[in-house]
Amino acid sequence: MRYHTPTTFAEAAGIAAAAQGVTRFLAGGTDVLVQMRAGMVLPDDLIDLKKIDGVDRIDPTPEGGWRIGVAVPGIALGAHEALRADWPGVVEGMELVGSTQIQGRATLVGNLCNGSPAADSVPGLVAAGAMAEITGPDGGRVVPVADIPAGPGRTTLQPGEVISALLLPPRGTAGGDAYLRFIPRTEMDIAVVGCAVNLRCDGDTVTEASVVLGAVAPTVVSVPAASAAIIGTALDDTALGTLAEAASAACRPIDDKRGTIAFRTEVAGVLAKRAARIAHARAKGENA
Amino acid sequence: MSKVHVTTTVNGDAVEFLADPRETLLDCLRDHVGLTGTKEGCGTGDCGACSVEMEGVLVCSCLVLGVEANGKRVDTIEGMSDGHDLHPLQRKFIEHAALQCGFCTPGFLVAAKALLARSPDPTEEEVRYWLAGNLCRCTGYDKIVRAVMDAAAEMRQEAA
Ligand SMILES: Cc1cc2nc3c(=O)[nH]c(=O)nc-3n(C[C@H](O)[C@H](O)[C@H](O)COP(=O)(O)OP(=O)(O)OC[C@H]3O[C@@H](n4cnc5c(N)ncnc54)[C@H](O)[C@@H]3O)c2cc1C
């Protein structure tokens, strides 16, 4: 295995584009090293991104959003008060990843690019409308995070392409987001269902909403019908009921020992309601 | 496979070793540096027996490559006591019988020390959540949690 430590994203993309065999980027390594250990993935070229300037930074963008470096671990995301104030749902999704030790290493970008349908930080990023800044061998492009996952373990990134930052939009006024997952215990487990809700209010009335589910289909799924169910409402019981039905209807889950199809489908509706209530309270400036 | 020359600071001492880039920091500490206090339980980030601090951040050394430690400061269980004077956490683990086979103990101690450095007066819930990535097959955890709480109380008194 060749271990590379490029100092720019262009160099990283160049190494990846020229590589012939199995290639992996190394952010926190909490997926890559486990896969290496299991013999599932034995990279010929491992490209460590942590020597690139700025990858450990969280910076405000000129538009009023946030630019998050690809090597920012969960623990640093959680410690950033201003980011948490803007996007508590994004931060709490990442903070659910693994243990304290895993939080010391694991990144948002690694969580996204590993391609697990149950990745805990991805629904929150998609609901927030986050963008991925990509550097490729022939230049750059910026795409919605929602367009990156392609199926279990797969992304839409082309050979040689590397994500060089994640961009969160400006929070704006009266907005709130939240992420909840169901696991059979309190810590250290893979989501059976995950749900993120991001919304904006005018008084009590929801004016914009985005509902995104994890672990119930081959990729995260945005559920426009669920968003539509709560827009124009003050999250009364009827609206929440329609929201839950729409969320459940969007599920195409697997059936396994951790959750049957029926269970996952039902829980998706329950989590959508609960996450919507939390996001609503946050949008109105209440502590939730 | 060409080896990489790695320069680190381990428990305050400058340490150099040659690492195959596929080797974990855990393997490098144990096999090249000769510090075998850090244990391998699972090798996949689940058990925390391999806990060390790198640049002051608690990590699983089985999920860090040795080459990633180049230029970094690493602190292991071997740096915890002051010579023969045990760290309060170490003493309290013995007093509370917070270990049986002891395999998980170095990881618990390193992780608990990192907790008390940022939160000198943790609640029991905080201790349990912080240590959720450290598994113990023997004690049932209660004694470990009590030992950490007691050590925290003693360290607060010393500091006062
Ligand atoms: C004990 C344990 C518990 C876990 N618990 C959870 C959990 O609760 N929820 C959860 O969602 N996950 C969990 N995980 C999985 C893992 O920790 C997360 O997916 C983590 O966010 C991965 O981030 P990383 O930085 O470590 O990724 P890495 O391992 O460094 O990389 C992961 C993948 O992303 C690619 N990649 C990395 N950076 C880039 C980039 N900039 N551009 C393009 N591709 C890139 C790599 O090539 C690789 O394929 C757990 C893992 C362990 C070991």
Ligand code: FES
């Ligand atoms: S050996 Fe590293 S977590 Fe188990």
Ligand code: FES
């Ligand atoms: S004392 Fe045996 S595993 Fe904890």
